Amino acid sequence: MESSNLFLLMLALGACAFYIGRGRSLAIASPLGGVRHLHSLPNYYGLNALLWCALPSMGLLILWLVLDEPVINSIVMGALPAELVPSTKADFNLLLNKISNLADGIMSADGQPAFMVAAAESMAGLRVISQWVLTAICLILATIGLYWGWRRVAAEYRARQSVERVMENLLLACACLAIFTTVGIVFSVLFESIQFFRSVPFFDFVFGSDWSPQTAIREDQVGSSGSFGAVPLFVGTLLISAVAMFVAVPIGLMSAIYLAEYSSKSVRTYAKPALEVLAGVPTVVYGFFAALTVAPFLRDLGADFGLTISSESALAAGLVMGVMIIPFISSLADDVITAVPQAMRDGSLAMGATHSETVRKVVIPAALPGIVAGIMLAISRAIGETMIVVMAAGLAAKLTANPLESVTTVTVQIVTLLTGDQEFDSPKTLAAFALGLMLFTVTLLLNIFALHIVKKYREQYE
Amino acid sequence: MKQAKAAAKSATDTKSNPKQNLEVDTTQATVGNRFCENPKMSMRDVNVFYGDKQAIYDVSVDIAKNEVIAMIGPSGCGKSTFLRSLNRMNDTVDGCKVEGEVLLDGHNIYQQNLDVVELRARVGMVFQKPNPFPKSIFENIAYGPKIHGLADSRVDLDEIVEGSLKKAGLWEEVKERLHQPGTGLSGGQQQRLCIARAIAVSPEVILMDEPCSALDPIATARIEELIEELSQNFTIAIVTHSMQQAARVSHRTAYFHLGKLIEVNPTEQVFTMPEHQLTEAYITGRFG
Amino acid sequence: MSNSTDNLQKIKSSLKRRSRSESRFRWYGRVAIIIGLAAVLALFVDIISKGHGAFKATYIQVDIHYDGDRLGVTSSADKSQLMQANWDALVKSGLREKFSDVSGRRDKRQLYKLVSNGTGFDLKEHLVANPLLLGETESQWLLADDDIDTYYKSWLDGEPYDARLTKKQIQWIDQLHQQGDIRLQLNTNLLTRGDSREPEQAGIYGAVMGSLLTLLLTLMLSFPIGVAAAIYLEEFATKNKFTDFIEVNINNLAAVPSIIFGLLGLAVFINFFHVPRSVPIMGGLVLTLMTLPTIIITSRAAIKSVPPSIREAALGMGASRYQVVLHHVLPLALPGMLTGAIIGMAQALGETAPLLMIGMVAFIVDIPQGFTDPATVLPVQIFLWADSPERAFIEKTSAAIMVLLSFLLIMNISAVWLRKRLERRW
Structure with missing residues (x-):
């Protein structure tokens, strides 16, 4: 049957x-x-x-x-x-x-x-x-x-007790799925990574500055060639994330401050959801926007000023990623700023401080742990972001800190190495899992640390 | 009006003293000595509204230089609202509107072109709950002088901080730990820190909104002593819930009832021979 | 105080500077918001200006003679005859008749390139639908090739893009335009067909169906599991190390990069459990794990917002905890949970990266009919088209994005509506 x-x-x-x-x-x-x-x-x-x-x-x-x-x-x-x-x-x-x-x-x-x-x-x-x-x-x-x-x-x-006991265990099993997922992630990336590190030494991977997995396949010699050095990928990821944070932090923070402290209620009702639209737009749409609109625009703009800007520049991907992250930062910052007790503001205003002095010298310092945590979560999101960089950043691993050049990132390489039909056990695919392990570890640490700060911060004002 | 009667009535009901008729016409003018010569601040026909709701009705009163005036009354009578309208802290409340004149040295503080920054530097405020900033003790005191640019040098600033802490009677307790967070102090110390913070910009008037309501009796006693000392240099308006406190610290007492100023008289007189029935009813503990 | 007047002087002199810095600070805030809103506007204007053209396609009118002898078709019901017939020849002869002055092989080949290479198939379908046409001649609007489409649209807009056309082709189009034999028509292919290598024939119906199947599975799995987990954590779990650990896990999973879920899917479902690649089941499983934290977190918030007095009232009546949850808490928390589910589904609908990992990037022409048919989803389709070199795909991609965004808009609006309409305020 x-x-x-x-x-x-x-x-x-x-x-x-x-x-x-x-x-x-x-x-x-x-x-x-x-x-x-x-x-x-x-x-x-x-x-x-x-x-x-x-x-x-x-x-x-x-x-x-x-x-x-x-x-x-x-x-x-x-x-x-x-x-x-x-x-x-x-x-x-x-x-x-x-x-x-x-x-x-x-x-x-x-x-x-x-x-x-x-x-x-x-x-x-x-x-x-x-x-x-x-x-x-x-x-x-x-x-x-x-x-x-x-x-x-x-x-x-006692039929009811017996049924309820079973139901409770089923509920527990559902709740434990979160643990299983985490364990699944850890094991899947760890297991394949260990296999990878058997052929490529860990330190060569983490500190090597030459990344060219394609060559390794063609010459049919792996590991010893040292072509799995991930430093250019880390640098590229950080470069693009830095550009993104450079855009998102000031804009997100200032708009949160303005909406929380200054704007009239009517502006807040319309501007806040309008900004949050940015959070609902799928990343693939941002990728398309970055690759087909922003990157050519920047390239032409650069040409007008005599600058050579690559058409897959880190700048374009970073700018668009920054725009994507604006609502993320602004809504987190908004939460922590409104959580600062009114008494703090009153205390400062009663001394004759202007509103902006109050915000800069009292509200922001008081909200700082929450804001820092929000920024850390945003960084974690930036380095894990995939579609924008896959579509708008380059493929060639270049060790550079110049945002006008083309760089590649960890996520881009994971996608490139795993799409297409290869055998699963080739070092190329395994390298993707090793990169995944790095990505998971870094974002995990950032997330746990940030969530911990946020929790402590909430307790402080509750 | 109706509300006033109802409230007064319910007060008589609960306290069961049928002989005393508390249904007084509260629309009549304030009784007592409202005005004085050379006032530091004078209020004329002040009305305060929260949206459509009126919180203060036609209050006119003077505050003399270097006097301590206490404002008492049952909760919800508008005494805190009135106090906050004296340095325009009500500006921060949405939908709050103030009518009438509030004069500081003869100048209306609700004038269009007046900068609240200057006003609030001259009229400081201490709040019900101690609200030190999440900074060090030193930074808390130095905050005002820094934003107003009062200190020309680091030495100046150190002097101001030390002087203010001394005036607030906190210096001896905290001089060893000036750079530890102000939030680590006890409640009473925090409140004295807030007072020190307020006097660091040498205001002319200090408004205190129930400054002891969150403190224990010992801390309260220290603050009351402090108020007495401060009254030599500052004009102080204090809102308090406790009649004993008003009796202990103030020179004059103003009694508020449902948004109206009922009586203003020297403190001694208010607590011994009040002119108004409502005041008497309140101080004898029949409601409040 | 002696220095009081001195201080006042200092304060007065600082006022101007400080009010300037105050208004500057306000302007920073305003500018930040304006930049944010400008980004929203730029994004939407860009997408719409690029994509609106794709809802129309260029068609060319040609007289088609359904010549039974030439086709070798005697009856339109005979499938094998239909299969073997050379339908393209009909199109070609139609075009040759229209442009009788065209001679030479090269010119002719260019002439044939005016219409889409799928036209022959369309004619076959047309004949099957109208059997009486056999042996007759009918004037028909044929789908133009994507290069022609791009040129004609850009020409209508006044900025002709002729990079991929020859001079002759441009002349022919001009001629057609003067005769009124070329026009824009509603592009039904876009919404009714699957993917294709030819931009003019490509549609998003297959991807939409793939998304629908994947989301259906995601919803069926993640909503009950998420709600069950939320109920356990809010109503049954005692606070201890273990439940703390579950909580940390959930919060952290909500912030793990989505591509990691793709790696999980690849390693566990595909390589370990041998779930086939590129199918909605696979996508659904991965997206379930991904949206689960969102659903659990929002469901917990919804359960938390049910006031404890209601639980106490029911417990006081002698109801068991399970009955309290089932009879009182769940009905009251349901709107909030549904809102969370919609938000989770919107997130899943827009997700691309993990699906690339599990092989949903394959080129799939057929419309998926079930959970085990190879499929792709809308955002992946967008990714694939955005990667295609043909210029005509830019327009298609933008149009697909517009469709995706409208789906998301509908979902978000319904979530807001649901929250406003059904959620009780306590």
Whole structure:
């Protein structure tokens, strides 16, 4: 039976379990003198039966679906004569793919070697068996669960507590998904990075100043060539982020100050959402804007003044990224500025300070931790930003601090290395994960530190 | 008017003294000695509005040079609002409007071309809750002189800070830790710091808005002593919740009721033989 | 005080300078806001001015003779005949008749380039829809090639861009224009077709469907999970190290660069669980993990805003905590949660970087019909088109951006509306 049909069937069984459990509780209740003689409401007996019926079998179904393919593949490949099994991982996967396609009937069996056809047949057979075994076990498990849930219905059985306990655990599992995601991220980047650092020494990667992964592939010699030095990428990332912060911090901060301290209510109602529109625009749109409008504009402008500005200049990408970050900084700054107690302002104004003196010398210093945290979060966002730089920054790794030149960034290289069809284990793709590890570590530290400051700051004024 | 009656009535109900009729016509003019010769500040027909709501009705009163005037009255009577209108701190409140004249040395402070910076440097203010800036003690005091450009040199500034702290009676307690944050002091010390901060720009008038309401009795006693000392050099208007405090520190007392100034008289007289029934009702504790 | 008048003098003399610096500071603020608003304006004006043209396409009127003998088609119902027929020949002969003075192979080839190379296919479809046309001649508006389209539009605007055309072609277009045989028409391809290498035939329908399927899956997964997690953290969890850790994780995940989620998807879902690349399931899974923190955070805020008095009232009646949540807290917090979900979906709709990692950048012509069909999404389509060298794609890209932004606008407006309309103030 198809997995989706099986799923639906089990849902139906679950519904049956609900009604049977509920019905039995009602049947037990009526001689006792009504539902109030039961420990729990009838619906809870029904739910209890449903959970017994559906949970174990669903769990098995999911587990089976995850493990099904790897197990079958290893059985099929294990059955092949040893001399026919390719030694490299790439060829192994290719062969497996071919057999799988044969088994699915996507590829015609004509002209294929006999051992592959045989393997495909055995694979198709195994798949059918697996599917039927799964169906059978699931149905048996569901039935046993249903029976068990039905059996447990009794006047004094604490069905509500039992259901609630299960529900609470399900809720907990959902909350833990955040942890699993983090763990997943850490493991996925760490695992591949370690593999990468086996071929390229860690220090060569972090301190090397020559980045040219393409050459490494062509010459078919990796690591020793030292072409995975990531310093130009770090410098490029920092350069573009610096340009972005140079734009976003003053503008974001000043507009937050103006909106929070000076503007009339009507200006605030319109200007604030209008600025926040910038936060809702997808990054790919900014990338397009940077690559097709801002960069050519800057290049032509530079030409008028006798400056050579690259058409993929760090300046263009940084400017547009800065615009993207303005609302991010302004809304965070707005939050912390309005959190500064009015008493501080009154104290300063009562001394005869002008409004701007009050803002500059009292409000901003008081809000400084929050503002700094906001800027750190913004930096973390700038160095992790991908689409703008992919579309508007360059590909060539150049070690320069001149924003008029073209530089490349960590995220650009991750995208470049991973899009397109390469084998997964090549150092090129692994390098992307090593870059990802760097990116994740830096942004993680920035985020945790910033969030910690923000939390402390909130506590201070609450 | 209606409200006044209702409030007065409810006061009589709760205090159950049927003989005393508290339904007095509060529209009548303020009783007592409102005016004096050569006043430091004089208010004429001051009305204050918050949006459509009127908070202060036709208040006229003088404050003499180097006197301490206390403003008392039940909560919500507008005494704080009135005080804040004396150095235009109400400007910071949205929708607040002040009518009438407030004269400082004969000049209306609500004049169009008047700079509030100068006004507030001359009329300082201390608030209900101590509000030191999140800076060092030194920086708190030096803030005013710095923004106004009063100190010509670092030595000058040090002198001003020391002098102000001494006048506020805080010098001995903090001279060892001038560069630690002002927020680390105790409540009473913080309030004296705020007073020191206010006098560092040598204002002529100091407005105090319930300066002791957040403090314990010992700290309160210190502040009261301080007010007495300060009165030699400054004109002080103090809003207070505590009648005892008004009796202890002030020369004259003004009694406010529902936005109206009911009575102004020398403090001794107010607390011994009030002219107005409402004042009497208040000081004898029948409401408030 | 002795130095009081002295001080006053100093203050008075500083007033002018200080009021100048005050107004300067105000101007800094105003200028900052003006720059911000100017950036919004520049962005939108730029996109719209580039993209509005794409909603119209250039068509050329040609007499088409559906010559059954020439096509080798005897009945329009015979599929194999239709498949084998040379439809382009119909177009070519139509064009030759129109410009009977054109001779020579090179000129002819350039003549044929006036119309899109997909025209033959369109004619086939037209004949299938109107079988009686076989053997007849009909005057038809044929889709022009993208270079012609670009030239004609720019020519109409008064700034002809003729870099990719020959002199002869320009002459022909001029001639067509004088005869009234070339015109702009509503571009239905843009909204009804999938991607194509030919700009004039490319449309965003496939990408829109891909986005829709991906978002549907994201919503189905992230909303229930996010709400469940929020309920647990707000209503059931006791405050301890473990729940603190969960919280730190959630807050941090909300700030992790999106491309990292792409790496996660690549390493875990594709390489470990062998989920196929380029399909909405894959995109949905990655975007679920990405939007989950947003949904959890907003849902928690919504739950928090339900006053504790309501919980206490229900608990006082003897309801279990679970019943309190189900009967009282959830219904009251739902509008806030839905608002959060819409915001999360808007974020997911605009997301590009992680989808590049999991292979949703493939060139896909077919319209995806299900969660397991290869698909791309709207922002990735924009990225792909923006990368294409053909000039005509700039216009298409801007138009696709306009469509994407309108979707986002609708979502955000509905979120604001929902919040205003349904959220209770306590």
